[in-house]
Amino acid sequence: MGWFEKGEKVRIPAAKELWAVCPKCKSHFEKTRWKKNGAICPKCNYHGRLAARERIAQIADEGSFNELFRCVSYSDHLEFRDATGSYVDKVEAAIAKTGETESIVMGTCEIDSHPVMLGVMDFAFMGGSLGTGTGERIVRACEQALAERRPLVLFSASGGARMHEGILSLMQMAKTSAAIGRLKEAGLPYISVLTDPTTGGVSASYAMLGDINISEPKALIGFAGRRVIENTIHQKLPDDFQSAEYLEKHGFVDRIVQRGELKKFISKMLNYWGF
Amino acid sequence: MAKKTAMDCVKLARDPKRPHIWDFIGNICSDFEELRGDRLVSDDRALIGGFATIGDEKVLVLGHHKGANVEENLAANFGMVNPDGYRKAMRLAKLAEKFGNPVVTFVDTPGAYPGDTAEARGQAEAIAKSLEVFALLRTPIVVVITGEGGSGGALAIAVGDRVLMMENAVYSVISPEGCAGILWRDGTKAPEAAEALKITAADLKRLNAVDVIVKEPKGGAQNDHRAACENVKKAVLAALKGLKKIDVDELVAKRYGKLRAMGDFS
Numbered sequence: 001m002g003w004f005e006k007g008e009k010v011r012i013p014a015a016k017e018l019w020a021v022c023p024k025c026k027s028h029f030e031k032t033r034w035k036k037n038g039a040i041c042p043k044c045n046y047h048g049r050l051a052a053r054e055r056i057a058q059i060a061d062e063g064s065f066n067e068l069f070r071c072v073s074y075s076d077h078l079e080f081r082d083a084t085g086s087y088v089d090k091v092e093a094a095i096a097k098t099g100e101t102e103s104i105v106m107g108t109c110e111i112d113s114h115p116v117m118l119g120v121m122d123f124a125f126m127g128g129s130l131g132t133g134t135g136e137r138i139v140r141a142c143e144q145a146l147a148e149r150r151p152l153v154l155f156s157a158s159g160g161a162r163m164h165e166g167i168l169s170l171m172q173m174a175k176t177s178a179a180i181g182r183l184k185e186a187g188l189p190y191i192s193v194l195t196d197p198t199t200g201g202v203s204a205s206y207a208m209l210g211d212i213n214i215s216e217p218k219a220l221i222g223f224a225g226r227r228v229i230e231n232t233i234h235q236k237l238p239d240d241f242q243s244a245e246y247l248e249k250h251g252f253v254d255r256i257v258q259r260g261e262l263k264k265f266i267s268k269m270l271n272y273w274g275f
Numbered sequence: 276m277a278k279k280t281a282m283d284c285v286k287l288a289r290d291p292k293r294p295h296i297w298d299f300i301g302n303i304c305s306d307f308e309e310l311r312g313d314r315l316v317s318d319d320r321a322l323i324g325g326f327a328t329i330g331d332e333k334v335l336v337l338g339h340h341k342g343a344n345v346e347e348n349l350a351a352n353f354g355m356v357n358p359d360g361y362r363k364a365m366r367l368a369k370l371a372e373k374f375g376n377p378v379v380t381f382v383d384t385p386g387a388y389p390g391d392t393a394e395a396r397g398q399a400e401a402i403a404k405s406l407e408v409f410a411l412l413r414t415p416i417v418v419v420i421t422g423e424g425g426s427g428g429a430l431a432i433a434v435g436d437r438v439l440m441m442e443n444a445v446y447s448v449i450s451p452e453g454c455a456g457i458l459w460r461d462g463t464k465a466p467e468a469a470e471a472l473k474i475t476a477a478d479l480k481r482l483n484a485v486d487v488i489v490k491e492p493k494g495g496a497q498n499d500h501r502a503a504c505e506n507v508k509k510a511v512l513a514a515l516k517g518l519k520k521i522d523v524d525e526l527v528a529k530r531y532g533k534l535r536a537m538g539d540f541s
Contacts, residue, residue: 075539077482078473082458132538139535161426163449163458166472167484170448171537173427174434177403178410178534185411201448203399204387204427209407223399223427224389232389242394252397 022046024218038259047216047259049196051098052105052122055155059263060109060118067107068144069137074102077132080164087164094126102133103158106141108150112267114275117145120155123197128158130202131165135172138206142179151189151275152180153266156207160200173205180209189273191266194221194244194253212254212269215244216262221253281469284476285451287443288422292497294504296323296338296381299421302504303511304329307336310367316396319360321352321388322432324367326376330512335371337364337432338381341422354423355388358401361431365408377415377515380432385450387428402431409434410534413527415518417511420444420476420485421496436530437514440476440485441507443495447474483536487514 020034021027025044034041038058039048050058056065073095080087095101103125109118119141121128138154145152161169184190192210194203196219204223207213215221222242230237240246247253257265287293300307300323309325311318320340327336341347341354371378387398409416409432416435424433424446433446440446449457451469456462479485489510496503518526 072540077539078471080471082468082471083460083464084458132540136538136540161448163454163472165538166448167446167474167479167482168538170426170430171484171534173403174406174410174430175534175537177406178434178531181407181411182531201427204402205406206403208397208400208403221399222394223387223402224394228389229391229394233391235391237391241391246395250395250397252400 023048040259044218046218047196049123049157051124052100052120055120056105056107056109056118058259059111059120059153059155059266061111061113065107065109065118067105069106069140070101072102072133072136072140074131074133075165077168078164078166080166090164091126094124098122098125100125102137103128103131103162104134104137106137111153111263111270114267114270115150116270117141117150117152119153121157121202123157126162128156128202129160129162130158130169130172130205131162132168132172134162135175138176139179142183145188146183146186149188151191151270152183153191153193154206155193155195156198156202157195158198158200158202158207160202170201173201176206177209180206184209184211189270189275191269193262194219196220199223199225208252213252214255214257214262214265215247215253216259217244217256219244221247280466281445281472281475282451282466284443284445284474285465285469287495287497288445290495290497291343293422294496294500295343295383296340297343298500299338299381299504299507300327300336302501303508304336311363313359313362313366315359315362317357317359319357319363320350321354321356321384322360322364324363329379329508329515332512332515333376334515335367335376335378336381337367337378339384339429339432341383352388354384355386356384356428356431357388357390357393358396358398361401361405364432365405368408368412372412372414375414377417377518378412378435379417379511379515380419380435382418382420382424382429382433382446383422384425384428385423386425387431402427405431406434410530411527413523415515415521415526416530417514417518419489419507419511420446421507425450434530434534436518436526436533437487438485439487439489439507439510439514440479441489441496441503442476442491444476445474446479446484447472
């Protein structure tokens with residue numbers, strides 16, 4: 001075949017299929033290398049986002065996770081619709097994309113043989129937003145943990161309350177905080193793990209209420225958004241503002257723990273407390 | 276006259292001439308002694324607290340303070356509370372619990388203060404802790420949404436046994452402007468967002484987020500503070516009367532049940 005004849009066209013993959021870009025230090029890595037490193041930046045140690053199931057696989061003892069409340073899902077109380085369509089269409093798309101039916105996956109499991117109630121939020125499900133289904137799962141988990149005397153471990157990853165569910169999403173902040181409060185009053189431990197990102201109504205409710213609050217390197221944690229704050233105070237904020245390191249320095253997280261050490265750290269704490 | 280839209284309510288709720296916390300205190304309470312400070316950092320002027328007498332009831336009053344003029348606005352940070360304010364509210368609520376005083380809160384804030392110092396002192400933790408403290412507090416709590424119920428900054432002092440809401444007040448997970456900016460990508464679509472979010476007293480009553488709507492004088496509370504406050508006083512006293520009969524264990528259990536029912540799962 002002459003060079004001028006048309007052969008089979010070699011497809012050049014788009015850059016984003018090949019490269020992972022660290023959102024913190026902007027370094028580029030081959031996707032396979034990023035994945036192999038457990039979504040942790042090889043250069044700056046930023047701990048990237050994980051799907052709920054990936055996290056569960058890392059934290060729960062193998063084969064011990066028993067999922068609960070999967071039938072508790074979203075509710076369109078407001079028949080909400082914005083410029084780009086209905087809430088129902090958006091949340092159904094999130095369900096199809098993630099395979100989850102809410103922004104938190106809940107279940108019982110063992111962590112180094114300690115029985116616990118484990119909840120893991122999935123940021124890929126509508127930004128990990130706190131909806132009525134999310135709140136209901138957390139409250140049911142607290143009640144079951146209380147009945148079975150299980151410690152509660154929650155991994156948060158969320159942009160905040162789900163505005164498509166209006167006031168009832170706001171009320172989930174109070175509802176979950178009430179249930180967590182009862183659990184703690186009953187002498188049961190609650191370990192909150194704030195992962196990237198934990199902001200808005202989730203940081204301002206159950207995520208900050210841990211008997212201990214722990215986090216991963218460089219996770220974004222805060223109440224208000226950076227841009228909102230910059231517009232309010234008319235100043236540029238430092239790069240480390242609202243990072244896990246900033247929170248640790250100001251006394252709002254007990255420890256920043258490397259992803260690979262999390263499981264050991266949690267089981268050690270449960271061990272200290274006799275659970 | 277055309278039907279009042281959600282955005283009309285937003286405008287009324289934000290009207291600077293609307294009765295503010297000191298108007299309510301002056302018109303509703305026969306006496307009031309302010310108590311200041313969080314014992315940690317400062318005294319937040321955006322959240323006022325103190326003991327008071329309403330009718331025959333000795334209560335703790337807590338309320339957002341926006342200020343009625345520019346000078347007051349600045350001193351009160353436009354009603355945007357810092358963590359210090361919420362920690363003061365919790366401290367006083369614990370005092371009320373200790374001495375058996377019911378708590379009456381007046382809610383009127385655009386939202387918790389979004390500032391760097393607020394973040395450094397733990398705005399998220401302060402709000403979270405407030406929710407926990409008020410949910411478990413062993414004394415009756417009556418909440419009155421009087422103007423703007425701005426998201427978490429409002430909710431931090433709005434967990435209670437009876438939630439009253441003035442007719443033209445609004446209460447929302449996000450401001451209509453904020454929601455329009457995110458979901459419509461156009462801040463001028465706030466009226467559409469306001470409708471969609473269901474933030475008026477009538478909508479919130481239907482959603483069981485509030486228990487009682489308090490009528491306002493013709494045209495709105497800004498036209499007649501005295502009459503507006505009188506209506507609020509009657510509603511607060513009626514709510515307190517009912518709550519005081521309930522044994523405190525049952526009261527706290529019922530409050531949990533009320534929160535538990537937010538979102539429709541049975």
